[in-house]
Amino acid sequence: MKRLIIVLFVISITACKQEPKIDYAILSGKVENTKATNALLNSVDYKREIAIKEDGTFTDTLQIPENGFYSLSIGREFTPLYLSAGDNLNVTIDAKKFDETVTYSGEGSVENNYLAAKTLNNSKATANAVEFYSMEEDAFKTKLSEIKTKNEVLLNGLTNANEDFLATEKQNLVYDNYSMLNNYVQRHGYYTKKEGFEVSEDFIPEDLKNMVYDNAKAYKSSSSYKNMAFDHALTKIFDSLGDDISTVSPEDLKDVTEIKIPALKNDVIDYLGSFLVSPGNENMEAVYNFFVSNSTNDDTKKMLTETFDKNKDLVKGKPSPQFVNYENHKGGEMSLSDLKGKYVYVDVWATWCGPCIREIPSLKEVEKKFHNENIEFVSTSIDQAKDHDKWVAMVNDKELGGIQLMADKDWKSQFVQEYAIQGIPRFILIDPNGNIVSADAPRPSNPKLIELLEEELKMQP
Structure with a gap:
């Protein structure tokens, strides 16, 4: 009997040793009053989409990289989370009163109910x-x-x-x-x-x-620290760059290499890459290579490569993408090829775009200055078809000059897609042979536009 007890004791110890270590967390919940079909759980180095069923419920087993702070986003709202391996956390939310209704139960609820209460306290205090x-x-x-x-x-x-x-x-x-x-x-x-x-x-x-912003853990754990670090890094970089980003080179971006937190460096590169990897920057390829070599985030590298691939054929001297048979406000249709033999300054805009509308007075002044020159000013609205009458009325009410066109498929128009336009207003200058002078030309309010046009127009035979 004594021998049997010893054997059973050994078996018991062995069984304990073989018990698998829990390296996951379970997150489930229900969201009321939402049309969202996915929730997004993420941190600076982790991202996971969780499907939301038609009844608003969701559940997922998460292989989180580490215990720590995450963010749960549903639609445009988000709430902070703290997850540890072994947690079995349930959350209920009413999307119409998001912060006020976030409630947790289960393993891990103590920390997260605190975070929900803190978030509500802060949002109430700063609501106005x-x-x-x-x-x-x-x-x-x-x-x-x-x-x-x-x-x-x-x-x-x-x-x-x-x-x-x-x-x-x-x-x-x-x-x-x-x-x-x-x-x-x-x-x-x-x-x-x-x-x-x-x-x-x-x-x-x-x-x-x-x-000194060098705390990688704080960058993951505190959205406040993250925002301050990001703002501090960008302020230092922009103080060095100045206002003109048309000639930015890797040498101008040395401050990027000095960022100590890898995740912060990736975020800064992701942000800067969205407008410095641009045909408006004559050093686009060099900057692209610099960013890729300094990033450790695969998603950022993919974004940079996609941006570069879209823009590499939009540099000066390349044939311009074409628009064909756009509706002309004065009647009929017009294509870019109809304007061959003249410089064409294209303004891509929309009636709902405040910054676009603020450029109108300056655009009128530029049109007046170059009225007798070999150049046409073309404003191309990317309003949706349902807003056609609004476009017609605004052109009339604001007495817009130049050639007023409406794109055929708003943002999805081939011309807009091929110019990789993701934000407006966007200005483009094309030469008399239909080749690109600048795929991201200065705005009318920028004095550099006058300099560019005067330089180009003097080049005519």
Whole structure:
């Protein structure tokens, strides 16, 4: 009998040793009042789409790369999450009152109900941004102290919470405070219409003034730290670049290589690549190669390559993509080929585009200046067909000059697609032979347009 007990004890130990380690978390839930078909769980180095059924329920087993902070997005709304291996977390949300209704149950709910409550506290306090950032400095700091204290009470009241979560979130509350102080510096003058406003010398704490953004964990754990680090990196880069990005080269982007946090470097490259890997930049290929060699994110590299492949045939001297049989506001139809023999300055715009409309007065001035030159000014609306009458009316009401056309398939028009246009207004200059001068020409409000047109038009025989 004694021998049998020993054998059973050994078997028991062996069985314990063979028990598999749990390296996943289960996330389930239900979303009311949503048309979204997917939820997105992501962090700086993780992304997972979770299907939402017709009844609003969802569930997934997640092989998360590490315990830590994530974000759950449904439609345009999102909420922070803290996930650990072994969690079995359930969330219920009413999409019509998103922050107010986020509620968790199950393993992992303690940390996440706190995060939901903190998010609601912060969103209520800052709901009226004009009122919030218009407060005078002392009142603003008092309000920030109240917000921080309220969230600290919530945090300190948690029981059985993950120790790493508690320590990290304690620091995150400091970053939240710092982020709102930074926002005040940027927004108070704007909201109060105080031109040239500057905060008092002691408004920003020394720790914030001297912060070095090299904490990769904080970049994952705190959206406030992430936003501050991103803003700090871009401010330094743009201070170096200046206003003219038409000649940006890798040498001008050395600050990118000095970014210490890999995920931050990837985010900065992703942002800069969207407009520096452009035919409007004469060093596009060199910048593309620089970004690819400095990025460690496969999605970013893929985006850069797709952008470069779209734009490499849009450099100066290449044949321009064509538009064919676009409706002319004055009647009939017009194609780009009808204008061969003249320079063509194309304005891609829409009636709903505020920045486009703000360019109209400047465009009229440019048209007037070059009225007798060998150039046509073509405005191509990419309004949807349902807004055709709105386009007709705006052309009449604003007395728009030049040639006013309407694209055949709005954003999906071949001309728009082949010029890789993702935002408007977009301006394009084409030479008399139908070749590209600039696929991303200066706006009418930019004095560089006058310089470019004068230079090009003097080249005519």
